[in-house]
Amino acid sequence: MKEFIQQQIDAFKENNKNKGRLLISCPDQPGIVSTVSEFLFKHGANIMESNQYSTNPESGMFFIRIEFSCPNMRSIEPSLKSHFHTIAEEFSMDFRFAFGYEVKKTAIFVSKELYCLRELLWEWQNGDLMTNIALVVSNHEDARDLVESLGIPFYFIPASKENRADVEEKQLKLLKEYEIDVIVLARYMQILTPTFVEAHPFKIINIHHSFLPAFVGARPYERAYARGVKLIGATSHYVTNDLDEGPIIEQDIMRVDHRDHVLALKKIGRLVERSVLARSVKWHLEDRIIVHENKTIVF
Template sequence: MDRTKPSAILLIHCPDQKGIIAKVTEFLSRHKGNIIDLDEHVDEREKIFFMRVEWELDGFAIAREEINDRFNEEIGAHYQMVWKLHFTGQKPGVALMVSKYPHCLYDILSRYQSGEWEIEIPLIISNHNDLSDIAARFDIPFYHLPINKDNKLAQEQQQIALLKKHDVDLIILARYMQILSGGFIKEYPNKIINIHHSFLPAFPGAKPYHSAYQRGVKIIGASSHYVTTELDEGPLIEQDVVRVSHKDSIQSLMRKGRDLEKIVLSRAIWHHLQHNVLVFKNRTVIFE
């Protein structure tokens, strides 16, 4: 979807029951909302109904700030729904967290600069200083907060303070090589996107390219997921792979992997920014 008129998006899930789609579409229709996109999914094992519906705000009879309440009253409460309401045309604040590898950072900043994504990037946070030059090239404030065993939680408090101060809606771990503490993660549920350099669940943890080489796989991958307190086990948003062979040294696996990583991460970010992603029980529904 590539649209310019303002619209609203509802991401809904609830126990599956008869008539839910009809109820939701009738609600929007009755209040003069023109539906421009609707997709639904039923998880038949879990008996859960999922829906993404987008409608034009022009002519819609309910004011933006009242939609949540009216939807709750008329529908949501009756079906035990959990939902999120989004509006297009708002630029979310996105923070980047990086360490030493520049490829994902460059890729994100290039897209940002080109206007490919409707976002603001108010800051970059890093535990190393290596990439500060790139931040400077793109005129983004860079915060160097070194981390060691002793200062980790204190530095995270600093990070969170910065993120709050800059009103950040989404955090991207662009090859950030630190494990976030549970406390940090709970501040931003389903709002931290990581890129892992393997086709998870294969090769979790550190050094997946070394492991891939040792195992002699014929395909390597990259996986982007929301960060949860279970390391490398958060809900997967996007994965992709590339063929390799015995000719690939660990170094060439890394070289090929870098391209995968940056593309997979950027696709995951795109889906998140489009409000395409619903998370339920550690899995994602991606309405695209």
């Protein structure tokens, strides 16, 4: 299986070796699109897709995501990055290039409930989640057989409030060793410390089993049942130091009624959680998300 997945990754990199993405956020003003388009044209690039959004054309922020192709992309990458700084300074831009021959490395953190992990692995095996799942970290042994059967390294690191500092030191060391680009909390039932979060800003994706901002924190299904909700939801968001209050990437809901007890709510909610998390991870891997303040723009 590992060899098959690697073949998929190699084929993706070959098919996309001359493709790139450019994400920009800056104060809105005239001339941004034409200047960027001209820059890409002068470098021999052809724009394949362009999506933009302005919060307020008069005094707001401007966001754009451009997919482009260019012969011999790898050889012109240094020139693209270095020469674009002049434009970025002129328009006060935050920008980021990504290239098709770069496949992000992912680490998945999980506890005892494995349904979100299974969904991610299924999407990954199908080639619909184009990433290198470099390792899975867990504070329980439950996922070991599943993970190792796919040739993915599994690390069992028991975690609690008492040993959190030592645990995160080990985890951060592993993430550095594997050169991880994105961390997915697939029902990892531990609160991360500010030190851990600050080491990977807007690169940690969490799934919360509630339609935030309702029912923040633990036991949301029990509280939702007590409140008599008619909709069950799930929210995927970037992790910040404010519990369950990071920038929201994706949400979805399913309808329930008074006949659904807590266990039924959980069963229904798991279906939503799985799909919401998978979509969020996919969008992150495809560089479709720009974070602005505590919101996301998803193209």
